[in-house]
Amino acid sequence: MNDAPSKALLPAGLSDLLPPQAQHEAETVEALLASCRAHGYERVKPPLVEFEEGLAGGEATFDVGRSFRMMDPVSQRMMGVRADMTMQIARIATTRLAKAPRPVRLCYAGEVLRVQGTQLSPERQFCQVGAELIGAAQAAAGDAEVVLLAAEALNAIGITELSIDLTLPTLVPAVADGLGIADPVAGRLRAALDRKDAAAVAAIEDETKARGLFRALLAAAGPADRALAAIAKLKLPKPAAEEAKRLAEVVELIVAARPDLRLTVDPVENRGFEYHTGVTFTIFAQGVRGELGGGGRYLALGGAEGGEPATGFTLFTNVLLRALATPEAARRVFVPLEVARAEAARLRAEGWITVAGLMPAKDAAAEARRLGCGHVYRDGQVKTVG
Amino acid sequence: MSANESLMLALPKGRILGEVMPLVRRAGLEPEPAFDDPDSRQLRFATNRSEIGLIRVRSFDVATFVAFGAAQLGVAGNDVLMEFDYPEIYAPLDLKVGRCRLAVAEPREMVAGDDPARWSHVRVATKYPEITRRHFAARGVQAECIKLSGAMELAPRLGLCRRIVDLVSTGQTLKANGLVEVEHIADVSARLVVNRAALKTRPEEIGTWIERFREAVDGA
Structure with missing residues (x-):
């Protein structure tokens, strides 16, 4: 028996996304952000790593236990890899965008890394997508806006039968x-x-x-x-x-x-809402194991004394992808070597995905099948391969 | 999965099943005859109600099935719940059966010369390594746990280790093996447990079953 670990082995909780899932994830993230954008939320992109005080969000020590940390050889200060992007967005809003008119509406998507996965989601790296409404006074309309936006974004990617649990930590x-x-x-x-x-x-x-x-x-x-x-x-x-x-x-x-x-209401739920200060929520979908995301009211610290009231939501794409069916394969057409480049370009303009032959193929249909194409371009026409 | 998908209730094999079944029946659930047939190899059982089925698994596995949502309801002792501490499990109802306690025990002859305040490290045989570690850590003692699946009482006699953490009901087994209970960790009873996501997404159905069991317990 060969005991040497295979090169394919990845550390626990980390994985490669392959076709078609990688594409599916990217499209899902884009569609979620499109819903946020349509409601006036503008995209920001914080860095993957920053000083740990920034990640911890002022006084809160929420993320310290679950982030990977390392020393910055340049500044000799401790840095952390983000385990949650919410506090980064709050930092941006309260510092660099401190003069922007309130409320500030920001959205984001990015990878986060955690020291440990949870029982239901063993992934340690996954993509977080969300929106934050910062500087909105304690208005119920703000709380309702983010819940409704999260629901709309999920509906837009095809997740229906949502169940939203409202809580008050x-x-x-x-x-x-x-x-x-x-x-x-x-x-x-x-x-x-x-x-x-x-x-x-x-x-x-x-x-x-x-x-x-x-x-x-x-x-x-x-x-x-x-x-x-x-x-x-x-x-x-x-x-x-x-x-x-x-x-x-x-x-x-x-x-x-x-x-x-x-809608359900749970007046005693508190877990996962350690830094929240008002109405919070968790999103479930019928038949999906674990939560799709959640959010709620908190104080965005870092800028003004006492912080700014804020609320927002976060979705986890690893759970979302489990809840969604893999989309139908795109229409791919095999274009043999001898076909003129202009013709392949015309096919792409029509919405086809073209896969070019690099060597003359004896049986173009067989070659199309071998490369996972449902169609072949022959005699100036796209033909289905059986 | 649709809203009318059936529910699954996980019941523990062994000790507490006999005490739990009268409650299950009083709550209006009658399993198919194979459930009571000791020769049956069946693991999954239908009931008189088409919307709910039963499975019978090891007591520790009840918690796992419910935590992962493979069963929406279950019956588990709080010893099992404390050991796993699954955030996905709620324990909304004390069934008040299967009562016993979780305790530390050691050989009778050791008790006199032993001063627990001086310990910095103990070696313990147990089925509950997490609870044991937490219990001793809270008082500043590092517990090295030897995980056994049963017959803990043998361990001190045969020199595996000197202390055990185990369930005690009458104390007869301890006594027969020359052990005495030296510390009480927790009182144990069977609980009705539910999966968190199931309770949130199907509150009416799950809530109805919790109520039925509550009435069964109150009527006992």
């Missing part, structure tokens, strides 16, 4: 604060709520004055109309009640614009 901390629940109990409560572990939540509530409030929030998760009605009935501390009201406004705007979207 600030709600549970606000309720806990209001009830005077502090760490470490608050931390344990947080973890139990993340797992929707009803038994653990009940046990923790018994130690506090919560009187079933968290259990009720946990049970409220579900279809948006029902969940909002259940939340409205709860006696929440004032700041938490205001958060819930804002969520209801956002839901109303989304439903008015797209009554066909399936």
Whole structure:
């Protein structure tokens, strides 16, 4: 047995995209960006690597644990390879575009690299596509705009039957604060709520004055109309009640614009939203494993004191490509060596993909089949090969 | 996949199945006869309701099937959930059966001369290396875990290691092997678990099943 690893072996979580998938991915990214562009979002392109403070987005230490880091031999400072582009876009908006009129609408696409994949998506490198709305005051219209834009972009590439889960990561901390629940109990409560572990939540509530409030929030998760009605009935501390009201406004705007979207509300979801400050969302599609993307409200730090309110969405192409069928192969025509170049050019102008013969072919049809062409150019005509 | 695609409920083989089945039946699910036939080699079973099927797998595999969405619902002890800590699994309902506890045990003769405060490293035989590592790390002790799939109680006697982390229900097995429970890690019971994406994309159907099981537990 030969134990030497093959040259084809790549590190875990990294892969080559081959034809036709590589082309399919590029077209998917382009189509998503086209939807963003149509809504006034302009494209920016940050670098792959930057100083780690830039990637961490000011005070947040969110990305530090999942980025590859290295020392810059030139400046002797630590740099990180981006694991998420959102903070880079926020940095651009709050520094270089600080004087641009607000709100700033930016979109982007680029590869990100992570130290580890997740259980459902083992990929460590994948393409992230998204749009950010920065400098929009705490307006429900802004929150609704990015959710609707994400849905429209996904519909445009052929992903339908979307299910959008709206969440409010600030709600549970606000309720806990209001009830005077502090760490470490608050931390344990947080973890139990993340797992929707009803038994653990009940046990923790018994130690506090919560009187079933968290259990009720946990049970409220579900279809948006029902969940909002259940939340409205709860006696929440004032700041938490205001958060819930804002969520209801956002839901109303989304439903008015797209009554066909399936909306759920989960008032206790927090995972993945560590740096968010308001309404957030996760996008699922019926029958697709894992999430297609998500986003929500956060503070764009770096420029003005206290940061700027911002919201946006991010989609992961590795998951999107799994959800989409591979498109039909393009129409390729084999053009034998003896055909004049001008004729091949005319075929391309008509929308054909031409594959040129480099040597005289005895059987042009067989050669076309061998090279994966469904057609051959013969006697001045495109003919189907069986 | 369409909205009316059927659901799959994963049930664990062994210890807790006998306690869980009455709840499953009270929730309105009656498996086909082969489910109770010990000679049947069938792994997947139809039920009296066409929209939901059953599979019977090892208890650790229930968590894996549900985490990856191969089964939308399942029954798993929180020992299994703690060991894997899959972010894709929700545990919305305590079924209140299959109760036991997860504990550290060591030979009776060791207890007197042992001061846990002085440990910096322990070697432990267990089926739960992740929980064990986390438990000891929280108190500043590095745990070297020897992964076994069963019969943990043999390990100290035969000199494999001195401590074990295992499920304890009555304590009889420990006693018979000259071991005593020295630390409690967690109380364990069976939970109804659901896949996160399934709950988000099919909230009505999954929600209905959670409610049926809740009524079955409350009526017990």
